[in-house]
Amino acid sequence: MEKVFRLAVLSAALAGCAAIDKSQPVPGWPELKVVEHHVTRDEMLAQCQPLFRSGVPEGCTLYYFDRNEAHIYVRNDFTARWILTHERLHAAGYDHIGSTHMQRALETWKASQAR
16 A cells, blocks of 8 residues: 655744755655646645644645655645745755654655565
């Protein structure tokens, strides 16, 4: 069964730690095909909101490591360029400053493949 690894980003206005660490990608991060979904607010929230304990996301990225794909979801009626840039950096393996969330997701997926 394919597992999707949902990782998301809050806008900087909603979370002070939303800055990306551009110094290096997560070690071992695979090259993923990026698929962008410019969808309605409701569609974006359906994909992204389950990832957040509080706040309203501006976009999110879902990782399908089994297919080597990263799916970015943003609103089609309000897509600030920085949101797409931010999500594209996530797809390329860059995490938030001080976060290990993406590294742990990759390790979890790799461990599931070893079983």
